[in-house]
Amino acid sequence: MSAAPASPQSAPDAVTLAQDLIRCPSVTPADQGALGVLEAVLAPLGFRCERLKFTAPNTPDVENLYARWGEGPFGENKGPNFCFAGHTDVVPVGDAAAWSVDPFAAEIRDGQLYGRGATDMKSAIAAFVAAAGRFIAARDGKIPGGISLLITGDEEGPAINGTTRVLDWLKDKGETLSVCVVGEPTNPLRLGEMMKIGRRGSLTARLTVHGVQGHVGYPHLADNPIPKLLDILSALKSRRLDTGNAHFEASNLEITTIDVGNPANNVIPANAKAVLNIRYNTEQSSAGLKNWIIRTCEAVCGGQGENRALLGTRFDLMLEDGAMPFLTKPGPFVAAMAEAVKEGTGREPELSTTGGTSDARFIQAYCPVVEFGLVGQTMHKVDERAGVDDIRALSKVYEGMLQRFFDGLAVQR
Known part of the structure; x- marks a missing residue:
């Protein structure tokens, strides 16, 4: 586990970090340096990073990352723990010749960041890291609790050696999650339209x-x-x-x-x-x-x-x-997260349970969980892309979520 520095450095730029992550061709189950990119940014911000490699018969080995900012070792947290969950693995590019850009060059054209994982979901991870960095700096490190990231390399794959194994590891360590936001793309057409509070x-x-x-x-x-x-x-x-x-x-x-x-x-x-x-x-x-x-x-x-x-x-x-189906019932936590979306985007999100499955299905057994990320129109498609303005706006939404949580508006269901 990397040690936390005495004082955190300035927050990274969300778009630049998203580009760095996209340039790692981390097609499931390969990591290709993506988690290392995150560690290199998180450690200077004061996060203690734990790389977790899990194996199981007849499945590929998978690298995962759990990073936490806050006082005390694992199992001795002071105050609540706000967790962000996501994945750095991506689906294959398909026919690379059909792309108008190199799928792993992270090129920006006409205000759009192109690349595999731009929408699903490397940009959301970058947006949260930037938000956490700004939030920690704005509070001068005086936060009554912890901020954590649970990042897997197995969401697009069998989902055996990823989030479930990390959650088991956290439980064994006595580490608890108070609430969790998953950064999957949730919006049909425009940022702020939809937040997921459950899944079938x-x-x-x-x-x-x-x-x-x-x-x-x-x-x-x-x-x-x-x-x-x-x-x-x-x-x-x-x-x-x-x-x-x-x-x-x-x-x-x-x-x-x-x-x-x-x-x-x-x-x-x-x-x-x-x-x-x-x-x-x-x-x-x-x-x-x-x-x-x-x-x-x-x-x-x-x-x-x-x-x-x-x-x-x-x-x-x-x-x-x-x-299994699950629902995070509307209450203080859901309301506070929805308020942050409205403040950051100007749109009041629909509280939805539509779509397929995500790793939220595992996390919901440990703590209340909601999902909010970018517009999902191009996920898994040729020329996958995300608006640069949307990435920055999403980072502001995540910062607003952290503010509301630690201001005591959403520490319970």
């Missing part, structure tokens, strides 16, 4: 229906699995799961692939496969959805449990939880 859950079902291969001219000697698979999918898709609630849109089930792999038009296949995903709100539960899927498969294929192979068509089903 994600459940994936991988279904294989087994039949008996045979000649299409002799169907009585075969058992075609395709009609049964389609009947299962039709039954699942036809149910309206719910209509949503005050904070969540309706749950939805989507069939993402159907595969048979049969090259012959005169052969009844032996197996038929499908994958589906359910994005569900707090009206549903993982256990309830899983039971419903299993019962539907049994009703179509015949038989139950171990007897289904004898009484009807056999099926295999794998059910995988991607995330």
Whole structure:
């Protein structure tokens, strides 16, 4: 762990730091120096930095960073701890020739910073670091608590050796987080439009229906699995799961692939496969959805449990939880963060739970969490970019969040 200097240096420029981070081609799971760039800026500001490398079988090793400003060693914090969470890993650039710029050159054109990670989400990390530096300097280091950054290199990957492992490490150290802001891009079109206060859950079902291969001219000697698979999918898709609630849109089930792999038009296949995903709100539960899927498969294929192979068509089903739904209920913390957004952008943000998943799904089990970042129009796309003015405005929003938190407006749910 790097030692804190006697007095913090001046805050970095958010746009310049964003450029330095983008120039590190940190495609998951490679770090390529991105965390080192952050350490080199955070340490002079007074942050103690801990590099955390985690491994797990059949997954790539991942470098992570936990940095904290404030008195006392880990587990002996004085006052609340405001955490910012983000990731320095990025998705691949795709066809580099399709870009109008070098994806890792961090070029600024017409007020836009181009590069992979400009929106998702290196610029947001840079914006928070700059905000924290200004805030610490403005208070002359007299802050009743800690400021921390939890930065992973595994958000765009399997998410196994990243945020979850860092959170476990913090728990083992006795380190607590009071609240957390995740810097994912949350705004549809303009900065300040939307702040995320929750996310829907994600459940994936991988279904294989087994039949008996045979000649299409002799169907009585075969058992075609395709009609049964389609009947299962039709039954699942036809149910309206719910209509949503005050904070969540309706749950939805989507069939993402159907595969048979049969090259012959005169052969009844032996197996038929499908994958589906359910994005569900707090009206549903993982256990309830899983039971419903299993019962539907049994009703179509015949038989139950171990007897289904004898009484009807056999099926295999794998059910995988991607995330559980969560909501940070509106209260002092949410209100204070929304006020900072309005002050910094002139727009009152919609409190939303839309979109996919993020590492907030892990952090919510430890402390209240909201998400606010840049406009997400170009994330994961060719010519990903963020407005320079937006980056600077986002940094002002983060500074306002810190001010409100430490002024006592948002230290509880």
